[in-house]
Amino acid sequence: MLSEEIKNLVRKAASEPEIPLEQPSDKSHGEYSTSIALKLAKQQNISPREFATELVSKIDRSDLIKRIEIAGPGFINFHLSKKALRKQIARSGEQGEKFGNGSHFKGKKIMVEFAHPNTHKAFHIGHLRTLNLGESLARILTAQGATVFRANYQGDVGLHVAKCLWGYMHEEEPQDLKTPQAKTEFLGKVYAKGAQTFEKDENAKEEIYEINKKIYAQDPEIMPLWKKTRQWSLDYFDYSYERFGTFFDRLFFESEVYDLGRNLVLEHLDKGVFEKSEGAVIFPGEKHGLHNRVFITGEGNPTYEAKEMGLAKLEQEAFPFDLNIHVVGNEQAEYFRVVIEAMNAIYPGLKDRQRHLAYGMVNLASGKMSSRTGEVITAEFLIEEVKKELAKVMKESDLKDEEKAEVMEK
Template sequence: MMHSKELVAETISKQLGVGCERVRELLEVPPDEKLGDYAMPCFSFAKELKKAPPVIAQEFAQKLSSKDFSVEVSGPYLNIRLERQRLAKRVLTAAREENYGKGSQGERVMVEFSQPNTHKAFHAGHLRGTSMGEALARILSFAGWDVVRANYSGDTGMHVARWLWCYTRFHAGEQPPKQGRGAWLASIYVDAMRRLAEQPALQEEADKINLALDKGEDEELMALWRKTRQWSIDEFEAIYRELDTHFDIWIFEREVEARAREVAQELLAKGIAEKSDGAVIVNLEEEGLGVWVLLRQDGTPLYSAKDLALAEKKFTEHKIDRAIYVVGKDQELYFKQLFTTLKRWGFSQAERCFHLCFEMVRLPDGKMSSRTGKNILYTDVRDEVFAYTEEQIRARHADWPEEKIRETVHAVGVCALKFEMIVRDINKSIIFETKRVCDFEGDTGPYVQYTHARCNSILRKLGRAPDMRRAVFSSLSESEYRLVKELERFPSIISEVATSLEPAPLARYALALAKAFNTFYHECKVIGAEQGVEDARALLVDATRLVLARALTLLGIKAPKEM
């Protein structure tokens, strides 16, 4: 469906003989909705037409005629009012179609997100990246992109060496508990960091394990690594099932480690990298990006070399046009270094790499860190949210069967978690507060879900399908009209996300649509309204239900019919 702004721009362009793009850029929303839906200033035509803008506005108005809008002159402005009845029919017909808002972009993109490291906990920061990445992948796919979902986990390197060192020295033979496996894994890493802080000389032992891991020749060590690595993977997979998140490919650092060393040597041979005190580095000081270390002095590869090998794998094996990395803002410099090095290496796709960065989820006393143990474990946040949600659901529906309560608690709890991670400004940290994110009346996911459930309830009480042929839109109230215009925005929001590569606009749109609907619902009687009006309003309810459900699904969130 063509958006009303586009329809107005095309009509004005044809009737006035002015370029459509020029008209589109001139059209603006007036500061007061009483002035109309759009306004077009005529100042820019004064020089070429050698006339005053108010005169031009009068002449333009006389030439314009459309069934879809009317034009009024206000000094140098054309004020444009859409024909509400025609717009309502057009929007409500389109919004109730299965492919409303679906696009056809056609690019092949890899969205890499989540990236938890084995031998460490899945924390609330991972939840933010996972929620954003899952939503972005779904929205881009809906927009027509060929999306490859990728997870990249650090299953080797110094953090693993430290964990294995601590486990073999102080926790040998311990098995992860059936409940709280993630917290147990994290506790050993925290214990390792505590002991190393107290006795820095012990780091030499961890260094030896790291070197042995890199060589992969110590069978006993490698067997322990494989077993403990699987404990982490099992925990991650359980969390992804809970969050309704899936990946097309899951790459581990170990897979690119050997190639990482080769890449470093290739860059040395090409003069892109250089030796410095025994380490291999890329000097990016010309670009103001400092020095990027690829190999340590002992020859073991760092994240940097592995990410270069991973990028090569993405571009050559998976044939992607664009790579999106959903990773925390603290890695901003790192990704600038990565993309610049890729460009020097000769990958044209480097220009089309994008770092979707975000601030972290914080404790009241500061940033999370699994090094110090002051991190917010995902499972702790989840348990608190689910417990609070269960209280609310049981208070509202004491008569529901247990299975229905469990399903609803899960759907609403996951929604509260994920929506909060997606909707907030990516440049601001989230201070996670359970009661706030679970509020059925706040700027939250459960509020959007509750609005969707309310739409379903109204239609159940109506007891029939609303009929467009009987609907009367001739006297739309302001709240009805605002809801129509909000519904019309959905396709443009999908396009906005596909351009900005950030999913937050869709979450904010879902909130705006829910608010517009609730204003309409409180002001306009649906069931029992006069003939024709009942159908018109029921169509608004049905369209809102469908668009909210679609928006929630694209955000990776379920839309319960009852709450």
């Protein structure tokens, strides 16, 4: 490893066995930096910069290093040469999938919760982002020795489902819905229809609310359609996960944590974790330097926050983790701060084992994507557009047509 080669050079020059080496966040400071001069200068009672200057003069020159600079009070920054990059690329080719493997997380059990698509809605490029981020993280952690558990929490109940089912009831189902892609495209269309009508038609709004109540009550009148369309979404998700090279050890659903989350909140209401406020049940986040959030509405329904309490229980039972990483957009940062604090009140110590890995949202030039309005770029559309561009590039290739198709799909 390049880092070890740099350490060895400094170790030899400084006659010091332990060399701290890190990668600067500011790339102008080089690829590697060490603070060893600050430590050793203190022991010899001289200026760190003076010591750093002397130490740099003793470091053997290597063709892997383009230049060495002294920064600030005495940091030594290393800028690598192009040869170092070529060496690293060659090493990755030689080692294949073993390249970069280590033991930093050996013995650790880490859950990575990612993807989170809602059933009954379009699977768009925003989902592709969290899918790729989560899978990349899972692979990196695995390469560093961790036992990784891939989890996926999906919303299969809620008003968005009711809007979709209302739209379905008011749209004739095409006869050619044979593939997962065609079915999920149809669901996206009827969801947008239901969502838009919900906003401008009071009668439709009441009908959608009634459908929502029937779903939660598992009314036999609505459940066959709910199960049918839910499965359409799940089939497409499975098709997409396989296509993008990922999988999940456990799928968690909002429908299975609805009652569980509500019961946990009510149980801990009596224990002082939650409080009543204007008919609702809240978590008093202000007592923890955060903000208050509603966990059970005045109508007695659990919010997303309450459902997270049930999810926390199921996730711990499914995989007793040392760390749980939630790969979710940065717009949910404040939400997670409160939710994790509430989890910790129910499950003491859980806060230290939870992390929210935030990332920037995928927006269009016109603004944020919206499944409600149908203004989204679906994953399927993006893939097909990329394949069209690849086809242009490969037009003059000597590959057979079936080989070109295989390359484009991969």
